[in-house]
Amino acid sequence: MSLTSHSSTFLLPNLPTDDGPALTYALVILNQSLPKFTPLLWKHAKVHICADGGANRVFDELPGMFPHEEASEIRKRYKPYAIKGDMDSIRTDVLDYYRGLGTMIIDESQDQDTTDLNKCVTYIRDSLNPEHPNLCILVTGALGGRFDHEMGNINVICCFPSMRIILLSDDSLIQLLPSKHHHKIHIHSSVEGPHCGLIPIGMVAGRTSTTGLQWNLDNTEMRFGGLVSTSNIVKENIVTVQSDSDLLWTISIKKD
Numbered sequence: 001m002s003l004t005s006h007s008s009t010f011l012l013p014n015l016p017t018d019d020g021p022a023l024t025y026a027l028v029i030l031n032q033s034l035p036k037f038t039p040l041l042w043k044h045a046k047v048h049i050c051a052d053g054g055a056n057r058v059f060d061e062l063p064g065m066f067p068h069e070e071a072s073e074i075r076k077r078y079k080p081y082a083i084k085g086d087m088d089s090i091r092t093d094v095l096d097y098y099r100g101l102g103t104m105i106i107d108e109s110q111d112q113d114t115t116d117l118n119k120c121v122t123y124i125r126d127s128l129n130p131e132h133p134n135l136c137i138l139v140t141g142a143l144g145g146r147f148d149h150e151m152g153n154i155n156v157i158c159c160f161p162s163m164r165i166i167l168l169s170d171d172s173l174i175q176l177l178p179s180k181h182h183h184k185i186h187i188h189s190s191v192e193g194p195h196c197g198l199i200p201i202g203m204v205a206g207r208t209s210t211t212g213l214q215w216n217l218d219n220t221e222m223r224f225g226g227l228v229s230t231s232n233i234v235k236e237n238i239v240t241v242q243s244d245s246d247l248l249w250t251i252s253i254k255k256d
């Protein structure tokens with residue numbers, strides 16, 4: 001069984017160079033308040049894509065994160081590469097503005113069966129090197145807010161189990177740990193933890209074992225309607241997880 005490493009280095013001011021193979025980050029901005037660390041994620045990412053109304057957030061909220069600079073300068077500096085979605089939430093003035101700056105506009109209003117996040121992940125998968133083993137998609141505004149949207153966002157990470165996708169809010173992150181790998185999670189305690197959870201999704205998780213947690217699992221069954229590991233606490237710099245089922249890993253993000 002292969003071992004996959006995970007590390008929230010994208011929350012650090014500088015990406016370490018000695019932390020295993022470098023990841024290439026893509027940033028997807030959803031239509032919710034931007035987390036305060038959005039400029040940091042933008043700096044680390046190679047490509048920046050807004051899901052429909054996510055473009056309104058970049059236009060409206062990013063200038064406020066740089067109160068001493070001209071809003072127009074900030075908007076030009078933080079120009080999305082593409083805006084994709086069913087275009088029912090982006091304002092016309094915002095669409096016109098970014099079209100004028102040369103942003104690619106991908107209107108998929110004919111597709112009312114997949115979410116805007118799904119459309120953006122599909123675009124990244126198909127347009128960037130699909131075999132890119134070190135591609136990691138960071139998604140802002142994915143948690144908190146409307147529960148149907150939150151569940152839709154979690155469903156997207158389950159729809160693309162072989163891609164690294166991390167759902168983010170100001171308070172926490174969520175990623176999928178596919179059962180076909182063992183997982184080694186490097187904890188950056190300056191920016192994340194200690195609260196964490198391991199949650200089965202869609203099925204009973206028959207056997208899960210962990211190390212590095214206050215309440216470790218030892219071939220333990222988890223299921224909705226029974227045990228799921230919430231309000232757990234990270235105790236070591238490395239957490240390991242192995243399971244016979246895909247699990248969601250979630251960890252709190254520290255406020256500074």
Ligand SMILES: Nc1ncnc2c1ncn2[C@@H]1O[C@H](COP(=O)(O)OP(=O)(O)OP(=O)(O)O)[C@@H](O)[C@H]1O
Binds near residue numbers: 032054116141
């Ligand atoms: N309140 C929210 N909570 C979590 N995610 C959200 C929320 N609002 C939007 N999103 C995410 O941002 C994406 C783009 O948002 P947008 O408002 O453009 O979507 P939408 O499909 O028009 O939504 P609606 O269901 O309101 O028509 C959504 O697909 C969803 O992934």
Ligand SMILES: Cc1ncc(C[n+]2csc(CCO)c2C)c(N)n1
Binds near residue numbers: 086111112115116
């Ligand atoms: C069973 C079922 N439930 C809901 C929708 C609606 N829906 C799901 S994704 C989407 C696009 C949002 O931008 C919309 C409208 C559907 N099509 N099928």
